[in-house]
Amino acid sequence: MKKILVFLVLLSSSFLSAQSQKPSKAFKNLVEIMQGHYTSELQSKKDSTYFNISLRMTPIWKSKGAFLYVEQAMASKQDKPYRVRIYKLSERPDGKIVSEIYTLKDEKAWIGKYTDPTLFDALTEADLELKSGCEVVLERVSKNTFRGATGEKSCPSELRGASYATSKVTVTKNSILSWDQGFDAAGKQVWGAEKGGYEFLKVN
Structure with a gap:
């Protein structure tokens, strides 16, 4: 009888654990809308201090979790x-979503892939290096x-002496607002946009 009770407790614990690991709707929503090809072409035409930048985010390693290859x-x-x-996306117990940033040891081999x-x-993950402390923590606001x-x-x-x-990021269904800035030890900005973030509009 005791063996049966222990088995049932373990089975229940395993089921609850599996439930807690199930991605939320918000998490799946973010992963889906981040994917695609974006450009800041429109912004660059309105303001010449911004460049026309191409941003691509492609899902990879779907069987391992939520990973995006970014160029x-x-x-x-x-x-x-x-x-x-x-980018490796994961969900915290408090519902916030963490986007960890990895560099590739041989990035030239993967360009255009x-x-x-x-x-x-x-x-493999052994081919990557985590940019520790550079993760972006996101919340769903609507x-x-x-x-x-x-x-x-x-x-x-x-x-450049930083x-x-x-990084400050806002992700919507059809756009990404991204403001990356570098600061020196005294807190003076030494690189990055000064007026505000880059406005990337989704192309496809």
């Missing part, structure tokens, strides 16, 4: 992206709208 490049040089990343996401099956940011000074950066970098 960011000047629209005129999409074959030479200046940013190549993997978004045209066939199955090619990334050959890529239907199809999520907003989040990095920690205030948690993301180290050495670009000491740390920050």
